[in-house]
Amino acid sequence: MATGRTHRPATRSRGIPEATVARLPLYLRALTALSERSVPTVSSEELAAAAGVNSAKLRKDFSYLGSYGTRGVGYDVEYLVYQISRELGLTQDWPVVIVGIGNLGAALANYGGFASRGFRVAALIDADPAMAGKPVAGIPVQHTDELEKIISDNGVSIGVIATPAGAAQQVCERLVAAGVTSILNFAPTVLSVPDGVDVRKVDLSIELQILAFHEQRKAGEETEGEAAVPPAAPTGAAAAADGRKGPDGDVPAVMPA
Amino acid sequence: MATGRTHRPATRSRGIPEATVARLPLYLRALTALSERSVPTVSSEELAAAAGVNSAKLRKDFSYLGSYGTRGVGYDVEYLVYQISRELGLTQDWPVVIVGIGNLGAALANYGGFASRGFRVAALIDADPAMAGKPVAGIPVQHTDELEKIISDNGVSIGVIATPAGAAQQVCERLVAAGVTSILNFAPTVLSVPDGVDVRKVDLSIELQILAFHEQRKAGEETEGEAAVPPAAPTGAAAAADGRKGPDGDVPAVMPA
DNA sequence: CGCTGTGAACGGCTTCACAGCT
DNA sequence: AGCTGTGAAGCCGTTCACAGCG
Numbered sequence: 001m002a003t004g005r006t007h008r009p010a011t012r013s014r015g016i017p018e019a020t021v022a023r024l025p026l027y028l029r030a031l032t033a034l035s036e037r038s039v040p041t042v043s044s045e046e047l048a049a050a051a052g053v054n055s056a057k058l059r060k061d062f063s064y065l066g067s068y069g070t071r072g073v074g075y076d077v078e079y080l081v082y083q084i085s086r087e088l089g090l091t092q093d094w095p096v097v098i099v100g101i102g103n104l105g106a107a108l109a110n111y112g113g114f115a116s117r118g119f120r121v122a123a124l125i126d127a128d129p130a131m132a133g134k135p136v137a138g139i140p141v142q143h144t145d146e147l148e149k150i151i152s153d154n155g156v157s158i159g160v161i162a163t164p165a166g167a168a169q170q171v172c173e174r175l176v177a178a179g180v181t182s183i184l185n186f187a188p189t190v191l192s193v194p195d196g197v198d199v200r201k202v203d204l205s206i207e208l209q210i211l212a213f214h215e216q217r218k219a220g221e222e223t224e225g226e227a228a229v230p231p232a233a234p235t236g237a238a239a240a241a242d243g244r245k246g247p248d249g250d251v252p253a254v255m256p257a
Numbered sequence: 258m259a260t261g262r263t264h265r266p267a268t269r270s271r272g273i274p275e276a277t278v279a280r281l282p283l284y285l286r287a288l289t290a291l292s293e294r295s296v297p298t299v300s301s302e303e304l305a306a307a308a309g310v311n312s313a314k315l316r317k318d319f320s321y322l323g324s325y326g327t328r329g330v331g332y333d334v335e336y337l338v339y340q341i342s343r344e345l346g347l348t349q350d351w352p353v354v355i356v357g358i359g360n361l362g363a364a365l366a367n368y369g370g371f372a373s374r375g376f377r378v379a380a381l382i383d384a385d386p387a388m389a390g391k392p393v394a395g396i397p398v399q400h401t402d403e404l405e406k407i408i409s410d411n412g413v414s415i416g417v418i419a420t421p422a423g424a425a426q427q428v429c430e431r432l433v434a435a436g437v438t439s440i441l442n443f444a445p446t447v448l449s450v451p452d453g454v455d456v457r458k459v460d461l462s463i464e465l466q467i468l469a470f471h472e473q474r475k476a477g478e479e480t481e482g483e484a485a486v487p488p489a490a491p492t493g494a495a496a497a498a499d500g501r502k503g504p505d506g507d508v509p510a511v512m513p514a
Numbered sequence: 515c516g517c518t519g520t521g522a523a524c525g526g527c528t529t530c531a532c533a534g535c536t
Numbered sequence: 537a538g539c540t541g542t543g544a545a546g547c548c549g550t551t552c553a554c555a556g557c558g
Contacts, residue, residue, distance in 0.1 A: 274527070275527095276526080276528090277527090311528085311529080313528075313530070314527090317528080327535090327536070328535045328536050329535070330536075
């Protein structure tokens with residue numbers, strides 16, 4: 001079947017839209033900050049500002065969780081923190097393993113944000129025998145051979161892949177076979193997983209490329225002209241005769257300056 | 258203005274939908290792999306599989322760029338690599354600075370995926386004087402005091418923030434004031450930026466929380482039919498029935514172990 | 515009165531299915 | 537015949553604007 005994203009279109013979720021789920025952690029963070037300052041209640045307007053969204057969206061998001069606000073007043077901070085935590089499943093402890101302890105894996109192991117939210121790094125795993133036993137972030141690195149045992153002994157259902165691209169799919173398969181059903185993938189590859197397994201990917205270079213796209217447009221906005229550069233001649237058989245379309249004919253050359 | 262996300266709903270882009278832009282890097286990667294294997298052409302079906310999307314989506318995405326395929330044949334790999342690279346602005350060199358050289362910043366500096374795609378790490382910046390001069394990934398770390406000079410000397414328009422959350426907003430403001438107009442933020446904070454500045458955020462703990470949400474639902478699914486929650490949001494009347502709204506101890510700890 | 519909760523309108527993205535070119 | 541390119545339909549998420557409750 002397909003690769004990458006494993007949403008769940010079939011299983012009638014429970015009514016909470018994916019887009020809303022993705023914002024709950026944001027609200028939770030803002031609420032936690034308020035909680036630490038002992039603020040008792042917030043209005044949707046204030047909380048929305050703190051979370052960087054607009055208030056209508058926030059109210060609609062919360063409406064999927066239930067009626068947790070008080071009209072004329074706002075939301076009770078502590079109560080909402082609890083409800084969102086519960087909804088996200090953060091009232092329980094999630095053991096995670098990190099596979100691939102290079103620069104990035106080590107950074108992840110050291111990242112404080114995990115531990116603070118119910119995630120516990122149960123093990124660090126690397127294929128390099130020389131790494132075995134070496135402590136990273138206070139946790140000894142274990143060899144890949146132990147992967148299956150570690151997963152099952154610790155009841156791990158969430159795995160983080162921080163290996164090179166070439167190793168990722170194989171690691172993924174071993175994780176899944178051992179019982180992992182959620183994967184956070186930092187390797188720049190598309191992972192194939194069976195149904196029922198969720199994959200989220202974080203790809204640093206993709207993010208930069210998206211920024212570059214917008215950046216380019218900004219730059220072009222003032223100057224713009226940007227001729228259609230002659231492409232590196234298609235080596236393919238079919239395209240031999242140049243007659244390419246590109247910024248001719250039906251293509252809307254450039255934006256309205 | 259608002260915070261966080263700085264799309265651009267106003268500026269009549271150039272017709273390429275944001276969702277499409279976000280996938281172009283994915284296609285580019287798949288195409289690059291094909292190119293390295295000297296594959297001359299691909300069909301939308303094959304390429305879509307390699308990129309982990311469906312073929313109709315891919316064809317529609319490409320249609321925004323122009324008519325780059327050949328009916329009955331497919332797409333010329335080399336040609337498409339060039340076109341997408343150009344569209345993304347990767348035919349030029351983008352100097353970036355990384356601010357905050359902790360574990361994560363160092364990992365980013367070492368990350369090969371940047372250099373390979375037209376991004377050049379122009380400088381590493383950290384607030385810790387003890388770091389100054391120390392080479393990370395072969396590049397000497399410079400002190401924050403130099404930030405403005407570095408940005409302007411190198412014509413940097415893209416900045417990466419990998420500082421602790423507390424420092425991020427201030428660093429952001431200095432970057433923007435110095436001329437940076439695109440920011441990739443790894444700090445777990447909502448950044449406020451003026452119009453015209455793009456921010457993308459990568460938040461590790463948010464990704465895990467989203468996975469935890471789905472993971473929790475999976476667990477509840479097998480255990481039983483899960484509490485009979487109304488599929489849609491409860492209306493005012495229904496809310497009264499399950500007596501929520503009590504910040505005091507009577508909160509029902511649903512959650513099948 | 516103030517602020518939440520939400521139906522309804524809107525806009526963007528995805529999917530379908532087939533016309534049209536090679 | 538094969539595969540791209542695209543109108544049209546459907547779906548999902550966002551925004552609006554106001555009813556409803558405290």
